[in-house]
Amino acid sequence: MITRFLWTGMGRNLRLFVLLVLAVGIVVPALNLLMPKTSAFYVPAYALQLIGKYLCYASLALAVDLVWGFCGILTLGHAAFFALGGYCMGMYLMRQIGARGVYGNPILPDFMVFLNYPELPWFWHGFNHFWFAAAMIVIVPSVLALALGWFAFRSRVTGVYLSIITQAMTFALLLAFFRNDMGFGGNNGMTDFKDILGYSVQADTTRAALCFASALALAIFLVISGAIIGSRFGTALIAVRDAESRMRFLGYRAETYKLFVFVLSAAMAGIAGALYVPQIGIINPSEFAPGNSIEAVLWVAVGGRGTLIGPVIGAFIVNFAKTYLTGALPEVWLFALGALFIVVTLFLPKGVVGLWAQLRARNLARKATAA
Amino acid sequence: MSQKRLLAWLLPFLAIVAVAGSAFAADLGSLVTNLVTGGYSERDDAIKALATSGEARAAPILQALSAGDLYVRNSDKLVVIGKVSASGGSGKLALTDAVTGKDAGTAAEDDLDKVKVNNRLRGTIDAAMGSLTLMSPDPKVRRQAAESLFTRRDASALAALEPALAAEKDDSIKRSMIEARAAIVLTTPDTTPAQKLAAVAVVRDRGDRDAMAVLQAAAQSTNGEVKAAALAGAESVRNTLQAWTQAQNVWYGISLGSVLLLAAIGLAITFGTMGVINMAHGEMVMLGAYTTFVVQQALRSYAPGLNEISVIIALPLAFLVSGAVGVLIERTIIRFLYGRSLDTLLATWGLSLVLQQAVRSIFGPTNREVSSPSWMSGSFHVGQLDVTYGRLWIIVFALLVFAALLLLLRKTPLGLYMRAVTQNRPMAAAVGIRTPRVDALTFGLGSGIAGLAGVALSQIDNVSPNLGQGYIIDSFMVVVFGGVGNLFGTLVGATALGIVNKFLEPYAGAVLGKILVLVFIILFIQRRPRGLFALKGRSVE
Amino acid sequence: MKTAPRSTSALLYLSGVTVSFDGFKALNNLSLLIEPGEMRAIIGPNGAGKTTMMDVITGKTRPDEGEVVFDGQADLTKLDEAHIATLGIGRKFQKPTVFENHTVRDNLLLALAGLRSWYKLLGAAPTRAENNRLAEILSIIRMEAQQHMLGARLSHGQKQWLEIGMLLAQNPKLMLVDEPVAGMTDVETETTAQVLREVNKSHSVVVVEHDMSFVRALGVKVTVLHEGSMLAEGSLDQVSADPRVVEVYLGR
Structure with missing residues (x-):
């Protein structure tokens, strides 16, 4: 039943796309590890890291799209879930450093020694086990999303108000994590990671494995999302998005549909954040900045909201442009990003994927008239 | 005990004898000679003798000695x-x-x-000066002397204080001197309980932090009735102080509220009446602040005489600059997005990035210096309340802007058109109102007011490209909290949030206080999704 | 669910219902009884409170005062829209609202009585019985040919038909139908009247309508609302003869 649930929902395009994502996740790390550095096919380490990062962003974009594209909730706080997942992973990685820190304290991370913590705060316990951290990566963002969503959807907060609430949430978290006495490293966050699951985070093989894991996570998220959207649940979900009160009069509890997707999406964002942190090597409060969440929304808008492939494509396009521009023409980047927001909302409401579909439809129509 | 009491009764008398005697016995010349001869300890005595001589020349001589x-x-x-x-x-x-x-x-x-001095002598000189200045012809100096005496509680100054008190004509300075005397009486061991009790009452009525310190010290060093009275007095002062602290918090809150009101009121227009989410609103504020900067620079070069009123000159210009940019934005972007509020949000966010980067490219990424005119600097006291002129003006200004906007909406044709378009766009168009023009003007008005806010904020905040970002979330909170489409809601919302923020700060710290306010609003929106003063009825749907 | 002892034989029981918006009384001490199996037409000028009455019954608006009891036991003033809908009250809106991004068939599937909970829908496929029922409804509303068309592409009349089909699919005990023939041709109006009479054989129906010829074609008891209260009740001929009704509604 599960496999049927997973496969019936997916269209042919989505299946091919999932295979493409997996192929990237296998081929890129393989070329990095197996090719000699002189080869034309060699993927340098920085490119591997970049692609791993983009894959995590793509998962975040997919999570945003699930709630924005399919529930009609414009979330301006999804980077918070991403960052929370990242912090859970960061806590695990900090505990793995052990006595190798600057201060050599076997229990306390460096920043706690520096800030004169007498002992490990209670919420740091358990994070020395990977399984515990892994559970928290899913649970912490989910519980926050559940609490926020349960209140908000039940009292029928919608539209702009919901957007403002989500932004206020991430802003509040940003302020909170900046505080030193929160016990998460304050301003500087956490860095100088050594091991993950016993392997050095600096090792080529670990980096390759993390890149693959990011691709695998994205592929799994795509399959799950596809299955949900393709099910009768998905039919109901889109109906809730389009005419929520009509669905209520048909006897559907609209809030439970939104809540399920919101929590699922938060969990996805959390996992993406957790995969992101060991590849980047740092997690700090700036990940909570409201601008980050809004940028993630832009990836979705560029790629095409309400489609599953769109957000992935959008995340890659925008972030590639960002990497290129911030390196080559740093002062142009913000102009370009700002202009992109405006252009996409004015001229490309359905994003790149929508544009492509439109062009193909026009081509087909032309061929039909020609024939 | 009885000996002490006797001494206490005699003390004022003795002091008077001493003052008269010293003036009688030694003329100024020999006093000064004593000052420059002998060792440090002789000099110490000489300083005291000079100080109690009552000579007018004593003050400049001692000052010169202290300064070397x-x-x-x-x-x-x-x-x-x-x-x-x-x-x-x-x-x-x-x-x-x-x-x-x-x-x-x-x-x-x-x-x-x-003539050499060391630190101990300087201390003696300072103490001596305190009593000398009590007789100064300048009331400011006298007041200061009395105040410093209150905090120093120098028993030896009592002798100088009594004649000064007798001679003093100014009631408030007299009051200060009485308080100073009371403080000295309280800390001097050899005064009677009756005197001390009277002194407790005097100090208690003063009611500030220094008074509490005096009473607490007195409670330590005395016992019995006096101790009890001092403790009760300290307690009563503590209560008074707490009341003043609360009042100060309310004042800070109102001050913060006025800033929030200024930042949010333009947003209340664009969001409340047009339903447009303008994420670039903060950048309109920033443009206003930079306009102030440019105006000041220009005046400095071409008309330095006008620098005092540069802020006033900047007001209309900032309104025009931000308003014009607002109209431009409405005509080129927002008008294509009516009815798609979430898309407007994204487009205006993009716009805010562009504006920030543009300002950064032109003026640089660092803070720009905007000076305050003299009539906006300094402060005065109301009781224990510390009121800065700058903040006071901003509150007045916020209220003026609010009142002007209210008048505009209620009494002018533009206001009528705006309300008509808000309530029923097709109907307004049908009766001949040019709705596109009204839209552009409404948006321009909201942006222009943001520009005005920028002028005010340039006086209290750093003028940098990020200026607006700090206010946008707060502004949205205020508008949503107060109730969309209701200007009075915005007023109440801004004041309430300002005060709540400032009351939380002492307990939770500034950052945590802000977090608590955010969480409160998140919960509040759940309870009342349409704010404090929401419209009800079918038309809302 | 709490069930109070059955207190009335009526399917729907409204008593002393008052709703005010900022001082304006949209409903003023309104009382209404609908018997099981009955079809009732509600008429009244604009602002008489027809839509507000529907809102109160379906849980969209909470009355300030009064009782609203369904099926003799459910207190509708305490329940939310989804709960009321699952009790068996279906509503067709004045302005046709179909799901524009769904096909006609999916629209009907969504309305089809049965599964409503999110976790059950995650793994469910339409059953044979459900498919049969869909085919049946498609033929009643004569939209077999359009079943894969998106809601957004339907004409106004087709949307009205689809709404009626969705009501049938929902299979409620009580149908609230708001202006079903607005924007329909005369022929379509006649067919709609036929369909409603047919539906009435197995469901109770409340119809709000402006179109007098349509109300006449239904041939049922009529309630006239005015300023939030009931003005008159009886057959169309009876109420048409009532001078107060003539005054406020039919005009001179």
């Missing part, structure tokens, strides 16, 4: 005050006869012998 300007001329052993003279050429000092105060020519430093 008192010399003995080698040639004739005359005690002189030497100052570096403007005309005397290098190394020459202009001399004044210390005793007579007359000009005594000039001399090179080599021809003079400096």
Whole structure:
């Protein structure tokens, strides 16, 4: 039943796309590890890291799209879930450093020694086990999303108000994590990671494995999302998005549909954040900045909201442009990003994927008239 | 005990005898001579003697001694005050006869012998000066002297205080002196309980932090009835202080509220009446602040005389600059997005990035200095309340803007059109209102007011490209909290959030206080999704 | 669910219902009884409170005062829209609202009585019985040919038909139908009247309508609302003869 649930929902395009994502996740790390550095096919380490990062962003974009594209909730706080997942992973990685820190304290991370913590705060316990951290990566963002969503959807907060609430949430978290006495490293966050699951985070093989894991996570998220959207649940979900009160009069509890997707999406964002942190090597409060969440929304808008492939494509396009521009023409980047927001909302409401579909439809129509 | 009491009764008398006696016994000349001869401990006595002499020349001489300007001329052993003279050429000092105060020519430093002081002597001099200045002809100096005496509680000054008190005409200075005397009485061991009890009442009525310190110290050093009275007095002062602290918090809250009101009121127009989410609203504020900066720069170069009113000149210009940018934005972007509020949000966010980067490219990424005119700096006291002029003006300004906007909406044709378009766009168009023009003007108005806010904020915040970002979330909170489409809601929302924020700060710290406010609003929106003052009815849907 | 002892034989029981918006009384002490199996037409000028009455019954608006009891036991003033809908009250809106991004068939599937909970829908496929029922409804509303068309592409009349089909699919005990024939041709109006009479054989129906010929074609008891209260009740001929009704509604 599960496999049927997973496969019936997916269209042919989505299946091919999932295979493409997996192929990237296998081929890129393989070329990095197996090719000699002189080869034309060699993927340098920085490119591997970049692609791993983009894959995590793509998962975040997919999570945003699930709630924005399919529930009609414009979330301006999804980077918070991403960052929370990242912090859970960061806590695990900090505990793995052990006595190798600057201060050599076997229990306390460096920043706690520096800030004169007498002992490990209670919420740091358990994070020395990977399984515990892994559970928290899913649970912490989910519980926050559940609490926020349960209140908000039940009292029928919608539209702009919901957007403002989500932004206020991430802003509040940003302020909170900046505080030193929160016990998460304050301003500087956490860095100088050594091991993950016993392997050095600096090792080529670990980096390759993390890149693959990011691709695998994205592929799994795509399959799950596809299955949900393709099910009768998905039919109901889109109906809730389009005419929520009509669905209520048909006897559907609209809030439970939104809540399920919101929590699922938060969990996805959390996992993406957790995969992101060991590849980047740092997690700090700036990940909570409201601008980050809004940028993630832009990836979705560029790629095409309400489609599953769109957000992935959008995340890659925008972030590639960002990497290129911030390196080559740093002062142009913000102009370009700002202009992109405006252009996409004015001229490309359905994003790149929508544009492509439109062009193909026009081509087909032309061929039909020609024939 | 009885001996002490006797002494206490005698003390004022003795003091008067001492003052009269010293003036009688030693003329100024010998006092000054004593000052420059002998060791440090003799000098110490000499300073005290000079200070209690009641001579008018005592103050300048002691000041000079403390500053190291008192010399003995080698040639004739005359005690002189030497100052570096403007005309005397290098190394020459202009001399004044210390005793007579007359000009005594000039001399090179080599021809003079400096009268040395150490820190202990300086302390003695400072204490002596405190009593000397009590008789100064300048009321400001007298008041200061009385106040400093209150905090120092120098028992030896009591002698100088009594005649000063008798001579004082100014009621408020007299009051300060009485308080100072009471403080000294309380800390001097050899005063009667009756005196002390009276003193407790005096100090208690003063009711500030210093008074509480005096009473607490008195409670430590006394016992019985006086101790109880001092403790009760300290407690009563503590309560008074707490009340003033609360009042101060309310004032800070109102001050913060006025800033929030200024930042949010333009948003209340665009969001509340047009349903447009303008994430670039903060950048309109920023443009207003930069307009102020440019105006000040221009005035500094071309009309330095107008610098005092540069802020006032900047107001209309900032309104026009931000308003014009607003109209431009409405005509080129927002009008294509009506009815798609979430898309408007994204587009205006993009716009805010562009505006920030543009300002950064033109003016640089660092803070720009905007100076405050003199009439906006400084502060005054209302009771224990510290009121800065800058904040006061911003509150007045916020209220003026609010009132003007209310008038505009209620009494002018534009206001009527705006309300008509808000309520029923097709109907308004049908009766001949040019709705596109009204949209553009409404948006321009909201942006222009943001520009005005920028002028005000340039006085209290850093003028940088990120200025607006700090206010946008707060502004949305205010509008949503107050109730969309209701200007009075915005007023109440801004004030309430400002006060709540400032009341939380002492307990939770600034950051945590802000977080708590955010969480409160998140929960509040759940309870009342349409704000404090929401419209009800079918038309809302 | 709490069930109070059955207190009335009526399917729908409204008593002393008052709703006010900022001082304006949209419903003023309104009382209404609908018997099981009955079809009732509600008429009244604009602002008489027809839509507000529907809102109160379906849980969209909470009355300030009064009782609203369904099926003799459910207190509708305490329940939310989804709960009321699952009790068996279906509503067709004045302005046709179909799901524009769904096909006609999916629209009907969504309305089809049965599964409503999110976790059951995650793994469910339409059953044979459900498919049969869909085919049946498609034929009643004569939209077999359009079943894969998106809601957004339907004409106004087709949307009205689809709404009626969705009501049938929902299979409620009580149908609230708001202006079903607005924008329909005369022929379509006649067919709609036929369909409603047919539906009435197995469901109770409340119809709000402006179109007098349509109300006449239904041939049922009529309630006239005015300023939030009931003005008159009886057959169309009876109420048409009532001078107060003539005054406020039919005009001179």
